[in-house]
Amino acid sequence: xxxxxxxxxxxxxxxxxxxxxxxxxxxxxxxxxxxxxxxxxxxxxxxxxxxxxxxxxxxxxxxxxxxxxxxxxxxxxxxxxxxxxxxxxxxxxxxxxxxxxxxxxxxxxxxxxxxxxxxxxxxxxxxxxxxxxxxxxxxxxxxxxxxxxxxxxxxxxxxxxxxxxxxxxxxxxxxxxxxxxxxxxxxxxxxxxxxxxxxxxxxxxxxxxxxxxxxxxxxxxxxxxxxxxxxxxxxxxxxxxxxxxxxxxxxxxxxxxxxxxxxxxxxxxxxxxxxxxxxxxxxxxxxxxxxxxxxxxxxxxxxxxxxxxxxxxxxxxxxxxxxxxxxxxxxxxxxxxxxxxxxxxxxxxxxxxxxxxxxxxxxxxxxxxxxxxxxxxxxxxxxxxxxxxxxxxxxxxxxxxxxxxxxxxxxxxxxxxxxxxxxxxxxxxxxxxxxxxxxxxxxxxxxxxxxxxxxxxxxxxxxxxxxxxxxxxxxxxxxxxxxxxxxxxxxxxxxxxxxxxxxxxxxxxxxxxxxxxxxxxxxxxxxxxxxxxxxxxxxxxxxxxxxxxxxxxxxxxxxxxxxxxxxxxxxxxxxxxxxxxxxxxxxxxxxxxxxxxxxxxxxxxxxxxxxxxxxxxxxxxxxxxxxxxxxxxxxxxxxxxxxxxxxxxxxxxxxxxxxxxxxxxxxxxxxxxxxxxxxxxxxxxxxxxxxxxxxxxxxxxxxxxxxxxxxxxxxxxxxxxxxxxxxxxxxxxxxxxxxxxxxxxxxxxxxxxxxxxxxxxxxxx
Amino acid sequence: xxxxxxxxxxxxxxxxxxxxxxxxxxxxxxxxxxxxxxxxxxxxxxxxxxxxxxxxxxxxxxxxxxxxxxxxxxxxxx
Numbered sequence: 001x002x003x004x005x006x007x008x009x010x011x012x013x014x015x016x017x018x019x020x021x022x023x024x025x026x027x028x029x030x031x032x033x034x035x036x037x038x039x040x041x042x043x044x045x046x047x048x049x050x051x052x053x054x055x056x057x058x059x060x061x062x063x064x065x066x067x068x069x070x071x072x073x074x075x076x077x078x079x080x081x082x083x084x085x086x087x088x089x090x091x092x093x094x095x096x097x098x099x100x101x102x103x104x105x106x107x108x109x110x111x112x113x114x115x116x117x118x119x120x121x122x123x124x125x126x127x128x129x130x131x132x133x134x135x136x137x138x139x140x141x142x143x144x145x146x147x148x149x150x151x152x153x154x155x156x157x158x159x160x161x162x163x164x165x166x167x168x169x170x171x172x173x174x175x176x177x178x179x180x181x182x183x184x185x186x187x188x189x190x191x192x193x194x195x196x197x198x199x200x201x202x203x204x205x206x207x208x209x210x211x212x213x214x215x216x217x218x219x220x221x222x223x224x225x226x227x228x229x230x231x232x233x234x235x236x237x238x239x240x241x242x243x244x245x246x247x248x249x250x251x252x253x254x255x256x257x258x259x260x261x262x263x264x265x266x267x268x269x270x271x272x273x274x275x276x277x278x279x280x281x282x283x284x285x286x287x288x289x290x291x292x293x294x295x296x297x298x299x300x301x302x303x304x305x306x307x308x309x310x311x312x313x314x315x316x317x318x319x320x321x322x323x324x325x326x327x328x329x330x331x332x333x334x335x336x337x338x339x340x341x342x343x344x345x346x347x348x349x350x351x352x353x354x355x356x357x358x359x360x361x362x363x364x365x366x367x368x369x370x371x372x373x374x375x376x377x378x379x380x381x382x383x384x385x386x387x388x389x390x391x392x393x394x395x396x397x398x399x400x401x402x403x404x405x406x407x408x409x410x411x412x413x414x415x416x417x418x419x420x421x422x423x424x425x426x427x428x429x430x431x432x433x434x435x436x437x438x439x440x441x442x443x444x445x446x447x448x449x450x451x452x453x454x455x456x457x458x459x460x461x462x463x464x465x466x467x468x469x470x471x472x473x474x475x476x477x478x479x480x481x482x483x484x485x486x487x488x489x490x491x492x493x494x495x496x497x498x499x500x501x502x503x504x505x506x507x508x509x510x511x512x513x514x515x516x517x518x519x520x521x522x523x524x525x526x527x528x529x530x531x532x533x534x535x536x537x538x539x540x541x542x543x544x545x546x547x548x549x550x551x552x553x554x555x556x557x558x559x560x561x562x563x564x565x566x567x568x569x570x571x572x573x574x575x576x577x578x579x580x581x582x583x584x585x586x587x588x589x590x591x592x593x594x595x596x597x598x599x600x601x602x603x604x605x606x607x608x609x610x611x612x613x614x615x616x617x618x619x620x621x622x623x624x625x626x627x628x629x630x631x632x633x634x635x636x637x638x639x640x641x642x643x644x645x646x647x648x649x650x651x652x653x654x655x656x657x658x659x660x661x662x663x664x665x666x667x668x669x670x671x672x673x674x675x676x677x678x679x680x681x682x683x684x685x686x687x688x689x690x691x692x693x694x695x696x697x698x699x700x701x702x703x704x705x706x707x708x709x710x711x712x713x714x715x716x717x718x719x720x721x722x723x724x725x726x727x728x729x730x731x732x733x734x735x736x737x738x739x740x741x742x743x744x745x746x747x748x749x750x751x752x753x754x755x756x757x758x759x760x761x762x763x764x765x
Numbered sequence: 766x767x768x769x770x771x772x773x774x775x776x777x778x779x780x781x782x783x784x785x786x787x788x789x790x791x792x793x794x795x796x797x798x799x800x801x802x803x804x805x806x807x808x809x810x811x812x813x814x815x816x817x818x819x820x821x822x823x824x825x826x827x828x829x830x831x832x833x834x835x836x837x838x839x840x841x842x843x
Contacts, residue, residue, distance in 0.1 A: 060796035241795035280812040422813035533825040
């Protein structure tokens with residue numbers, strides 16, 4: 001099968017073209033560099049099917065970013081039959097810069113001039129024939145968005161693929177042409193493929209090339225010494241980049257006739273508000289809040305609450321009584337005493353409703369066929385409860401994802417990085433790290449996937465590690481149950497405020513952890529921040545849907561593999577004793593494990609001081625590994641197992657009554673409960689999230705990540721427990737923090753030399 | 766008059782004279798079209814004063830002040 005590769009700048013519509021060609025599932029975003037993976041598909045409208053490979057969006061073939069290295073290695077080593085170079089016609093100069101580099105490789109190329117409709121709309125004209133003559137490559141006008149010109153593009157690419165093509169350079173008229181030619185001839189005599197490309201890269205002083213062709217380096221060095229005196233002071237890399245752009249301005253840019261009214265005017269207007277010096281940040285906060293409200297709120301636009309202000313307390317919303325229980329729970333999907341559900345909550349309720357019915361169906365079915373008790377338990381409480389825990393969350397998370405994709409595709413996310421970079425740099429991150437962190441409030445899984453858009457590897461690892469500290473939707477019920485219980489036991493405690501404080505606490509720990517990692521294991525400056533602010537445009541439904549479908553597949557795969565497997569393991573541990581007989585959880589292997597390790601939890605307030613009841617909380621935390629919403633469910637099971645008296649007002653779901661009951665029967669203090677919640681927030685996230693983090697971080701780093709989660713959660717909740725229980729421990733903790741901070745400050749100023757490495761650094765300075 | 770890009774005021778225009786700084790950053794600036802002779806306009810500052818947004822070659826680019834300080838400019842008088 002023939003293979004065509006798509007290459008082009010980020011935001012040039014490359015992924016839209018890929019989706020149009022392959023009808024497949026690649027995602028398009030407005031983040032420069034969102035496609036780090038190689039995506040493949042098949043185009044079937046030619047005489048024979050053609051494989052299409054989507055290369056990452058790149059601005060250049062420099063050796064500095066992984067995307068660029070991947071792309072150039074692919075074109076040179078895998079030898080596609082044709083490269084389709086997609087060029088954003090509204091931004092011709094910068095896009096053609098990449099073209100001048102690709103054309104140096106011995107490979108057939110077709111230039112796809114995309115967004116030609118936007119150029120025409122702005123009143124500009126491009127002389128295609130002239131451009132084609134100047135570039136010396138076939139040029140085809142297309143609109144990937146509107147499916148225009150694509151058939152022609154593919155026909156010309158197909159024709160081009162039949163003929164071998166030798167590399168050409170725009171540098172032939174520059175003062176570098178001699179050295180490039182000499183090196184090219186030397187490489188050609190050694191049968192190096194694409195000698196021209198390698199010759200130019202060697203001249204640039206490209207590190208990857210210099211180690212591959214050491215003999216030719218000297219030729220370049222000699223030349224370099226000759227031009228010490230000129231403007232570039234022997235900086236050949238600068239000379240080459242300059243020569244390329246000069247050539248583009250002189251030869252290609254003349255093909256375009258511009259009317260003074262530029263296309264970006266609309267974006268400029270929108271940015272007058274969205275990145276305004278004063279209004280920029282408030283606008284962002286409002287958008288962020290609206291996004292979360294629409295995904296997770298239970299009272300649409302706070303209509304019910306606002307109505308309550310005028311009514312003196314009670315809003316208009318009521319639970320609707322229809323006389324039929326099934327119908328009642330169906331109506332409650334959309335409308336309850338809380339108010340009208342927001343779209344995200346509606347999806348969540350609906351999926352929960354469906355899952356409940358399926359669960360009932362499975363249970364009844366097993367009962368009818370007379371399955372053994374253990375089999376019923378395995379399917380109902382093990383497999384299905386693990387699966388439905390994840391399934392019921394998926395529509396809601398996908399909805400949040402849809403909103404975030406809209407912001408990404410429209411170009412707004414790049415502005416968010418622009419607005420907030422200053423804040424994030426203080427902690428050693430770049431502004432773009434904010435996006436995955438915010439997504440963490442929804443679900444850590446898509447958030448961890450999103451860290452791919454971060455260029456710096458250290459930044460990616462750190463972000464992945466702290467994402468779970470942004471309390472996700474599945475952890476929220478733990479906070480609600482614990483805070484609700486504390487609020488109902490102690491008068492004067494506002495449960496909502498306490499929940500909010502815990503959310504903020506998680507974020508503070510995330511920031512502190514990043515700062516600490518930057519000082520210890522992940523030393524270094526924040527990555528450079530030189531980023532395009534793409535023009536705003538309306539997101540395309542096809543791309544959004546392709547993106548969502550991609551995520552959905554990811555979830556389903558995780559749900560049916562790792563989650564089912566781990567659910568079975570934990571179900572087994574909590575239902576069987578060591579002698580392989582089925583028992584209640586209070587006699588199970590998990591109980592023994594919990595009792596055995598509960599002493600470790602003593603500093604966190606749910607260990608030995610609970611007189612043998614510490615295991616309850618240990619076991620709950622362990623079951624949280626499958627999915628964090630299991631924690632509250634386990635507390636219910638265990639409360640009955642230890643015969644705690646759950647108050648009658650408990651609704652059997654929120655966990656508030658159960659936690660109150662556990663406070664009475666296990667003797668856990670409110671400080672211990674807070675520490676327990678914080679432990680669950682900061683420790684190893686659910687298995688789906690942990691597996692995703694593992695996949696998104698470099699090999700060998702995951703063990704340290706696990707250790708980081710354990711240590712952070714243990715230390716933080718222990719300290720918190722001590723500080724809340726004995727006020728004077730605050731002084732000790734404050735003193736310890738002061739010493740650590742002072743140490744890092746002094747070390748960074750070179751006053752303290754700790755290790756040999758630091759000594760060396762200090763000497764270099 | 767020559768000055769660095771990070772010293773530009775909002776709305777000020779100029780032409781790039783030379784680009785200094787670490788190899789990696791310099792190359793990235795070149796790749797994005799910040800090459801000698803390019804006309805650049807400082808569009809705006811971020812709400813917290815840094816990074817800056819510049820307009821060049823018909824598109825918008827954002828970079829930090831620390832990176833903008835690598836770019837020497839010849840100020841163009843309107």
